[in-house]
Amino acid sequence: ITLALSLLKTGQKVLFCENIYGGTFRYAKKIMENIGIKYELRSDLESLKSLSSDVGAIYIETPSNPLLNITDIKKIVALAHANNAIVIADNTFMPLFQSPLALGVDVELHSATKFIGGHGDALGGVVCTNDKALGAKIGSLKSTLGIALAPFDSYLMLRGLKTMKLRFDAQIANTKKILEFLKSHEAIQKLYFAGGASEHERAVHEAQAGGCLGAVLSFEMSEKYCYKRFASLLELFDIASSLGGVESLICHPATMSHASYGEQLRAKIGIKDNLLRLAIGCEDGEDLIADLAKAFAKAKKS
Known part of the structure; x- marks a missing residue:
């Protein structure tokens, strides 16, 4: 950059x-x-x-x-x-x-x-x-x-290139499963995914990226759930601001990756306090969904 x-x-x-x-x-x-x-x-x-x-x-x-x-x-x-x-x-x-x-x-x-x-x-x-x-x-x-x-860093990058297609395919497959799970869960107030914002964006993304979902999702949690507690309850998703690796991660943009924006600018753009970002890894997809479901259940406010 x-x-x-x-x-x-x-x-x-x-x-x-x-x-x-x-x-x-x-x-x-x-x-x-x-x-x-x-x-x-x-x-x-x-x-x-x-x-x-x-x-x-x-x-x-x-x-x-x-x-x-x-x-x-x-x-x-x-x-x-x-x-x-x-x-x-x-x-x-x-x-x-x-x-x-x-x-x-x-x-x-x-x-x-x-x-x-x-x-x-x-x-x-x-x-x-x-x-x-x-x-x-x-x-x-x-x-x-x-x-x-x-x-040595160059060696590690060359090593990664050799498996990137295999990893990315596995991550996309997991992301598709998790997206379908999240779409029907009451804890989700709003979902963000590539091409999901509007018909225009879907058509553009289809034309320039084949509509590839990728391996990153974001969502706003319902007020009925505690987003802070949810993130801490996950066992297979580590809390970190990176993405794209074999391990799945969860990030709270407002206090992590986008903290430098400031509160007013985040509000203007739509990066809310209840927004969480998932970077999907290569673990078993059903295990990841089970981990999310378990954390959602425990994070629901009484």
Whole structure:
């Protein structure tokens, strides 16, 4: 993220989709502002007809974190390129089934810590481009910033790549089962999943990612249930803000991954206090459902 956003110059502005990874927002707020690069969080990127001359990039996540919103990649590419801006796409949630570069994106990012590494034991990131000039600039920035993996971390990432398809398929299968379970449970006030927000988002996601559900779900819990107690009662879901590994995790975005947003901004975007995010792993799907059901039963308020 640091490397990709280093392509911007002082005086330029980047437009972010409103619902992005908390670390990206924190970088913009604490680092970019200090070096004179402006930013805006926008919920209306797809409806924009033009950009101000100072916009150097549009930065998107699709599906987004943690509300799994879908952005029309081709539409954003057309808007940006018509206004001499580049598009940066964080594709961490869809390492397979979706290829932003093929859809015209200039820079594609992955947190390799997640699905690529897959075991929660290495930190890394991937920056991709199919533009040679942009690639040379990124390569120079990489050397200048000293952003490079150590040999053993590189080995761990290569190890993860060899099983990524197998793991991702298993995680998607588990996620489908868990989604169906959650849809009918009274503890769930609202469900968030890729393509689930509207018919428009479903159609866009089907076109650019084959409708792949992925392995992350979020939900708001009913007031009849204590979300804090629920998270602590789970046995197979560890409490952590990561995702994409073989182990299943649960995260409370408001106090973990998106705490840097601040209360008012979280409320505006829709990251509520009763929102929980599940990152589905490779355990037996029925065991995961049983764990969720048991925790729900004990978390119900009397």
